[in-house]
Amino acid sequence: MIVLVFTIISLLLVVIQTSVCMLHPTWVAAPDLYYILLAYLAYRLPLMSSLVVLFFLGCFLDVFSGIILGMYALFCFSSFFLLRFIAQKMPVSESFYQVPLIGVSYLVMSWCAYVVTSFLVPGGLVEWVWWKMMLRTGLIVLCAYPLFWLLERIQYRLAKGIFSWKKFRVRTDNRYRA
């Protein structure tokens, strides 16, 4: 259930990013919401569930963005493992420290991906502009707190069960163990 819900969330985030946040094709101030979800998966969800969601997230991104198929999948998996590794090694596991880390990892991973892609497809990418990347990073950090809160609420709700059938369970009057 959690995999299905988070896969749908990932699709929704990509759709929102491509249709609502992007005012025109050269628009800069659109936060990469998928990366926040990716960070959430790395921090909060079990490995296997996260990998399945990431697989679909990579596919969605490859369909809606870019010209090199598989590039986003690779980017997502590498960023995920990097964040997971850091989260496990980091002595403190509070959101206060984790959220800025999302921004830093986004910047580092984007730069690595840009270098590799420009090596593979010379002249096929728009020029790297630092202020634009810094703006995007800032937007990710800004959006990370509310989105983390929302995703935590959803996960909490999922853990409790969407349909709480337990409420309707008929109980005997005996409250003591037999």
Added chain:
Amino acid sequence: MRQQSTRKRSSRFRIFRLLFFAGLLMTLACIFLVSTLGSQKFGGLHKLILEAAGPVQKVVASGVNYLGSFKQEYLDVLAVGEENKRLWQELQESRALVHKSREAMATNARLRKLLAFKDSSDLPMVAATVIGKDPSMWFRSLIIDRGTSDGVFKGSPVTNSEGIVGQVLTASPHYSKVLLAIAPSSAIDVLLQKSRVRGILKGTGSQTYRLEYVLKTVEVEEGDVVVTAGYGGMFPTGLPVGVVSKVIRKRRGMFHEIEVRPSVDYKTLEYLFVLQRKEPVPQ
């Protein structure tokens, strides 16, 4: 005794005087009444009374009027809050209506322009709507709501009424991804309309193109119109692409460095045309 008789006499005289004047007044009044009723004439006395009472009546009437208007104003003030609320609501509704009308007019104008373009062109084309934009910083592409079931295939040229927008990169039965002409990976065969010199138009990622492979021996000026060359069968000949905005002449190298301003405004892309094909272009 003498004093008493004097008092009696003076009181009698007072009564007589009173009766005399009363009788006189009554007589005069009777004469006046009889004469007035008889002649029906607005006499001097009437005029005198009117002149004397007129100003008093005027003052009273204006006072009453003032009180009336004051009362009305007071009532208006009481009612004005309610009316203000109603008018504000009406104003909001009118503003929303005006906004809607403007939007409808703008859409109408855009669609008319597109329709005129479609009618003027004899190429088979299908209208498409932009439903998504590439969110990445490094690529420039769009998603449109037309696919292979509408005759849209990989390589199909995408235009609008202003000129070339790009070409279809991938297509599913009902949706396609369009590589914009401003994308760095895009390359279009073009001609300088005046000199008929050929070049390759490449995207820069921003709102300009770069025209490459135009020899320095060719005279190129700012304002020269750039159109599609039509070589290779990808794009039809003569579709507008842009206008030369800058020519950089360097000592070294064989070619000009030319900047082209797109004829298409990429910031306002909503509706597009895809030139239809019966089958995909062989790659």
